[in-house]
Amino acid sequence: MSAASAKILQEELEKKNVTLVAVSKTKPAQMIQELYDVGIKDFGENRPQEMAEKYELLAKDIKWHMIGNLQKNKVKYIAPFVHLIHSVTSAALLKTINKEAAKNERDIDVLIQIKIAEEDSKSGLDIEEAKELIKEINEGIYPHVNVRGYMGMATFTDDKDQVRSEFKELKSTGDTLAQLLGQNENYSDSDPVLSMGMSGDFEIAIEEGANMVRIGSLLFGSR
């Protein structure tokens, strides 16, 4: 897709209050720059070192989203600048993010990744595990982390009904969890982020309540 078409897509999404995260993993900084030049500022990466390298090369007002499994020992590479970590799947990871945020004298925004797909390869917490985590969060033991919402990935399948029902599940799980989290006084009252939808399924995700979509191959070509 050309940068001009990407801009049009971003504007269409904006009208629906949906944030476009352009997933630039494996793609060169030059391609990010082309989208940046038309006004796209949110980019998603799944490897901490790659994100840190691109951060160094590119404009400092880019909002970097960490999307993908994040190892605790790599949080340090992105902690100084990351905008939003979509992939929190454990208390241990949250603890590390909190520690690295404190070192950098900042707070870090995160999403809790919920498992909705059938595939075992897609990670995330189930609703009970997420409730446990939110209880801990509400105890105030991660003061440098702000939970902004939820992220999930649907099963990779042509079965649109299945994809839709998985997104519905994430939306309702997110709503339930948001109520729990709402009891935390550090929680902002802005709408929770619901990060769901990729190149192949973002339209369905938006119909089911996504307000952030993560689009890679449609924008940048296949990887």
Ligand SMILES: *Cc1c(COP(=O)(O)O)cnc(C)c1O
């Ligand atoms: C790679 C990736 C995407 C983007 O996938 P496309 O199908 O290329 O749009 C979105 N979310 C996550 C978590 C990813 O790893």
